[in-house]
Amino acid sequence: MMKPENHNRKTEGDINQTLARNTWMETQVDENTKSFLEEDARYFLHQSMSTPCLDVIKKSNQSSFFNLQGKPYLDFHGNNVHQVGYNQEELIENLIKQLHKLPFSPRRYTNKPAIKFAKKLASLTPSDLNRVLLTPNGSSAVGIALKLARAVTGKFKVVSFWDSFHGASLDAISVGGEAVFRDSMGPLMPGVERIPPPVTYRGIFEDNEDKCLEYLEYVFKKEGDIGAFIAETVRNTDVQTPSKSFWQKARALCNTHNVLLILDEIPIALGRTGYMFAFEHYGIEPDILCLGKGLGGGIFPQAAIVTRDKFNICQEISLGHYTHEKSPLGSVCGLTTIDIIEKEQLLKKVRRDELYMRSSLEALKIKYPLIGDIRGMGLLWGIELVTSKDTKEKAVDEAERIMYECLAEGLSFKVSAGNVLQLSPPLTISREDLDKALNILDRALLKISDQINNHQTIV
Structure with missing residues (x-):
C-alpha cells in the first residue's frame, strides 16, 4: 500500500509514487513500453528514487537519450556522469x-x-x-x-x-x-x-x-x-x-x-x-x-x-x-x-555557458513569481520554486507538475529537496540544445503558473 505523501521528506525520486506519475503512465507510455516496465518492476528489487521507472531507453547520443519509440530526451540530469556527452x-x-x-x-x-x-x-x-x-x-x-x-x-x-x-x-x-x-x-x-x-x-x-x-x-x-x-x-x-x-x-x-x-x-x-x-x-x-x-x-x-x-x-x-x-x-x-x-577547452566553454544560463534563468525569475531563487555556477543550476516569496514555502506539487510537463516535451531533469529543479546538462551541450531546453522549461512554467493563477496568487 502506498504511503501518504510527506512534503517534508520529499527528495528527488519520490515523484515516482504519486498521482502525477500515474497520469504519466496513462498518457505518455505506450503498451509495449508498459510491458517492459512491468518486467522491470517484477525482477528488480524496489527502492526509493529508482522505481518504478518512467520510461525505457534504448540509445543515447551527445546531449540526449532516446526511448523505444525514438523520442529524444535532453538529459539535464545524467546522474552527473555525462560531462563529455554520450557516445563520445x-x-x-x-x-x-x-x-x-x-x-x-x-x-x-x-x-x-x-x-x-x-x-x-x-x-x-x-x-x-x-x-x-x-x-x-x-x-x-x-x-x-x-x-x-x-x-x-x-x-x-x-x-x-x-x-x-x-x-x-x-x-x-x-x-x-x-x-x-x-x-x-x-x-x-x-x-x-x-x-x-x-x-x-x-x-x-x-x-x-x-x-x-x-x-x-x-x-x-x-x-x-x-x-x-x-x-x-x-x-x-x-x-x-x-x-x-x-x-x-x-x-x-x-x-x-x-x-x-x-x-x-x-x-x-x-x-x-x-x-x-x-x-x-x-x-x-x-x-x-x-x-x-x-x-x-x-x-x-x-x-x-x-x-x-x-x-x-x-x-x-x-x-x-x-x-x-x-x-x-x-x-x-x-x-x-x-x-x-x-x-576541447570545455572549462572555458562552461564559463561562457554560465553567463548565458544566469541571464536566461534570471529572466525567467522576473517573469514567474513561482521562482523564488536561482542558484548556480558553470553548468550546475537550481531553480527553487515557492508558493509565496514572503514565506518561501516550498512549491512541491508545482515542481512535480513542471517536471512532468518538461518530460512530455523531451527535457529530463531531477527535482531535489522537493521544490528545486536541478539542471545539469553535459558540458558539451550546444547553445541550440540549451535554448531548446530553456524554451521547454519556459512553456512548462507558463502552463503551471496559469493554472495556479486560476485558483490562487503567489504573493
Whole structure:
C-alpha cells in the first residue's frame, strides 16, 4: 500500500509514487513500453528514487537519450556522469582498444593505463596532492577517505553537514545528512557530528555564514578529538554555493584544530562548475579529494581519492582493497575524459555557458513569481520554486507538475529537496540544445503558473 505523501521528506525520486506519475503512465507510455516496465518492476528489487521507472531507453547520443519509440530526451540530469556527452567517439574507440589488450588487472599487479591515470590526477591537483587510490564507485571513495583520515589522525570522529549526500553505502549514509537514506537502517557508524550547513543561516541572520563557522569551531573545540570534516564543496542536489570567505575560514579552522578536510566533489568535479575542481573557486586545498561519476566518461564506473604525499602511511592497512581497483578500462576512460575536457577547452566553454544560463534563468525569475531563487555556477543550476516569496514555502506539487510537463516535451531533469529543479546538462551541450531546453522549461512554467493563477496568487 502506498504511503501518504510527506512534503517534508520529499527528495528527488519520490515523484515516482504519486498521482502525477500515474497520469504519466496513462498518457505518455505506450503498451509495449508498459510491458517492459512491468518486467522491470517484477525482477528488480524496489527502492526509493529508482522505481518504478518512467520510461525505457534504448540509445543515447551527445546531449540526449532516446526511448523505444525514438523520442529524444535532453538529459539535464545524467546522474552527473555525462560531462563529455554520450557516445563520445574517441572515448569509445580507446575503450575498445583497451578491451582487446588488457580488460582486467589482478591485484598485486599494475598496468600502464592505471599509472598514467594516477599521474594525470596528481598533475591536476595542487601542491603535494600527489597520492591516488582508484575505486569503482563514489561511495567507496568516501569510505577510503574516512578510513585514511582515521589512520592519519588516530581519531575516528568526523563532522559533516545536515542535508549532505556522500553516497548510499552504510559508511557513506552514516556521514551523510539526508534522512531518507537512513530510514530503517538502525545503528550507524559512531562518532559523526552533523551541523547545519551555511545555507541554514541565509535569510535569518542576514546571510550570515559565520554562524555556521561558529558552530563548526564550537564542535571542533567541544569534542577535541575530531579527525575529519567532510563536505561537498558545492552541494550538488539543490545547488547550494557557499561564499569564498566561508571556505577559506573553514579551511583555516581545520588547520588550527588539526582536522583533515575531505572535499566530496564526486558529482561536481571535472568542469561542472567551470573549473576542473570546484575548490579552485575558493582558493583552498582539501587534504583528501573524492572524485567519481563523470570520471568514467559516462561509460565505466570509476572513482578515486587524491591525497597528500605525507599521508602515504598505510602500507599495512587495506584502505581500498577492491577487485577492480586499478582497472585498465576505468583508467582509459578517466584519461580520455580529462583529455577531451582539455582538448576541447570545455572549462572555458562552461564559463561562457554560465553567463548565458544566469541571464536566461534570471529572466525567467522576473517573469514567474513561482521562482523564488536561482542558484548556480558553470553548468550546475537550481531553480527553487515557492508558493509565496514572503514565506518561501516550498512549491512541491508545482515542481512535480513542471517536471512532468518538461518530460512530455523531451527535457529530463531531477527535482531535489522537493521544490528545486536541478539542471545539469553535459558540458558539451550546444547553445541550440540549451535554448531548446530553456524554451521547454519556459512553456512548462507558463502552463503551471496559469493554472495556479486560476485558483490562487503567489504573493
